[in-house]
Amino acid sequence: MRVSTFLWFDGPAEEAAEFYTGLFADATVLDVQRDADGAARIVVFEIAGQRCIAHNGGPGYTFGTAISMYIDCDTQEEVDDLWAALTEGGEEGPSGSLTDRYGVTWQIIPRALETLLAGAGPDAAERVLAALGTMTRIDIQGLADARDGGGDPV
Known part of the structure; x- marks a missing residue:
């Protein structure tokens, strides 16, 4: 099968x-x-x-947004490169999602997100998720800063 x-x-x-x-x-x-x-x-x-x-x-x-292609990226460079290529002629969405020129929805997610959330206490995790909610293309450093209490994620 x-x-x-x-x-x-x-x-x-x-x-x-x-x-x-x-x-x-x-x-x-x-x-x-x-x-x-x-x-x-x-x-x-x-x-x-x-x-x-x-x-x-x-x-x-x-196509609809209920199903998407999920790409977990090792680096910010991978996130940025895929984001640039797939949004060309497409449309940015929230929190790492986008719809490409063919109508297919993609999730471009850095593996660091999982690490940032897994190692965070409840308050830090909430800050990471709040920061994520303000992003289209995910910025790993922005998420790390939010976890550590820096910046204004909301």
Whole structure:
């Protein structure tokens, strides 16, 4: 058995798959199935071992924010680079979320957030979460400053 992410597009499945796999070093397009006219119908790709299937199914369905692609980043540079690439032509959202140019929602979350919360007492955790609530692209140093009582997160 295999679990994959299935993405329904109205035309740009191949373009989106090429864009996504171009963002990650460990990503590749595995297969493209075309219709009789040569247009891509199904594009199978993989990002960091996660298999995704992009389907050009027409206008029947649209993406929503209840489901998103979650990327946990090691560094602020990774957060910043992915944020810049995925928001180009898209839209920033709250607390590390964004919707890309294809309508797919992403969560760009630094691993440091988990560490900052796990090592924090209740007051410090509340300050971290309050600071997070004011951010679009997450700033690790801003969260650390909030945990330590610096700055004004609200």
